[in-house]
Amino acid sequence: MIFPTKGGAWTLYQEDVDEWQAQFSAVRVEDECHHAHAWCEANPRRRKTPGGMRRFLVAWLTRAAARAPHRYVPRPSDWTCPHRDADDTPMHGSQFRCQQWDALEEARQERAAELGRLTMEP
Numbered sequence: 301m302i303f304p305t306k307g308g309a310w311t312l313y314q315e316d317v318d319e320w321q322a323q324f325s326a327v328r329v330e331d332e333c334h335h336a337h338a339w340c341e342a343n344p345r346r347r348k349t350p351g352g353m354r355r356f357l358v359a360w361l362t363r364a365a366a367r368a369p370h371r372y373v374p375r376p377s378d379w380t381c382p383h384r385d386a387d388d389t390p391m392h393g394s395q396f397r398c399q400q401w402d403a404l405e406e407a408r409q410e411r412a413a414e415l416g417r418l419t420m421e422p
Contacts, residue, residue, distance in 0.1 A: 301333060303340050303353055310350040312357070324361045326368035336360045 301312045312333060321329040336357055340347055348356045 301337060303337055304344070304347060305340075305350045305353060306347050307350045310353045312353075316354075316357075320358070320361055324365045326365040327361060329361060332361055332364045333357065335364075 303310045303312060317329050317333060324332075
């Protein structure tokens, strides 16, 4: 992703996104970077310098993590079961559910229910 800055363009690399996702597990870092990019586009007078972009994005992610009600739980489409044998087939049969999958799915459902309650409250 290329950010507009006061001194030209600044490139955000996937390695940075991956590193920050590990550090800011409460938010979806890629989504927040898109939000920050939109802010930079909409506020040309307040754009940062190329040298200050990492600091800007880390501060952005810190604020986003502080606002996040819970840790980000990957959706099933974001996750693949690590229990695979040599030919890359799942080690558990279809009648047996992966315990990690169950834990992720339960956490996702709890978060969805809580978010639903938050939006339903006056």
